[in-house]
Amino acid sequence: MRRQLVIRVFLLALMVLGITLLHYLTTTQKDQFHDIYRRLYYLPIVLSGLWFGLRGGLGSSLAVSILYAPHVVFQWGHRPATNLEQYLEIMLYNVIGLLTGVLSSREQAQTRRYQRAAERLEESYERLRQQADQLLAAEEQLRRADRLSALGELSAGLAHEVRNPLGSIRGTAEILRDAIPADSPHREFADILVHEVDRLNRVVQDFLDFARPGRGGEDAVDLNRVVDEVLTLSGRMLEKEGIDLCFQAGDIPPCSGRAEQLKQALLNLVINAMQAMPQGGSLRIVTAAADGGTVITLSDTGIGIAPEKLEKIFDPFYTSRAEGTGLGLAITARIIRGHRGRIEVDSEPGRGTTFRIYLPGQKPEPARSSPADSTSH
Secondary structure, eight states: OHHHHHHHHHHHHHHHHHHHHHHHHSOTTOHHHHHHHHHHTHHHHHHHHHHHHHHHHHHHHHHHHHHHHHHHHHHSTTOHHHHHHHHHHHHHHHHHHHHHHHHHHHHHHHHHHHHHHHHHHHHHHHHHHHHHHHHHHHHHHHHHHHHHHHHHHHHHHHHHHTHHHHHHHHHHHHHHHHHSOTTSTTHHHHHHHHHHHHHHHHHHHHHHHHHSOOOOOOEEEOHHHHHHHHHHHHHHHHHHTTEEEEEEOOOOOOEEEOHHHHHHHHHHHHHHHHHTOTTOEEEEEEEEEETTEEEEEEEEOSSOOOHHHHTTTTSTTOOSSTTOOSOHHHHHHHHHHHTTOEEEEEEETTTEEEEEEEEOOOOOOOOOOOHHHHHOO
């Protein structure tokens, strides 16, 4: 911008000085040339008004008048009729400079107003877009709330209509299995029956856990201990699947919450990682302090998750496995949000997935005044 300003000023000065030199160096006998030179003065005057507004137009016309007036007085003084015409021309220079500058200043001011209006319009559009995004997010939350409400009603029915008969079926299946010799070919069918009843019971339990998360008072939870208990539960399964486990416990503050729920959330993530590594691999868990709370990082070397699926993995009933219910990660996300935390995921297909859980530190208990304090006033 500054370079453009310098170029314009230099060009205008060059034009004015060049035309003035032509006047002074051309003999007064060549009237036709001086008529042309006088008209050429309008070019820098008009350009100055257009480029620099009122100050530019008047400044240029005054500069031309000051430079041209001595030429009129000293070189054309012997021709009074011509002098009058030239003085009128000088007046016209200033009139043109004034008019051009005024019109240009108004146009520039109007342009600035349009630019400010465009900026305000763009800001309004951006706010409107953000509000639209918020409305869409709120609408999506309402849809999820509707689904959860329907799921809660369904779960209540499942609890009474399915779980009780399942217990009877499993007990009967175990009696029948025990009555069949271990080497009998029919023993396999009894084992399948017991296994499928257990699987159906787990599905029902997943529905109940998601629709009606446990409630109760919050306690100070040692997250390192929770992770250690989860790995104790799942360690044998991980070893059986050929998965190397590494747990790096950091110096972290306690958090407020329910240990059993957090254990369930972490166990779901460990099972999810195990299912993503059917050929074995490694699972690394790290706890570290962050912003007064704790971040738990779980990284696996599994098959990874496609980018277009990352946004859906925490949705209820979304699963990529034929035998899955699609509730494991949804339950985990709901538990974490219930503890005022958040969960993030990064994944690269073919290289693995990383989950990060952020949980706030334990809330300080409000100070209680002692009886002595209350009676001393």
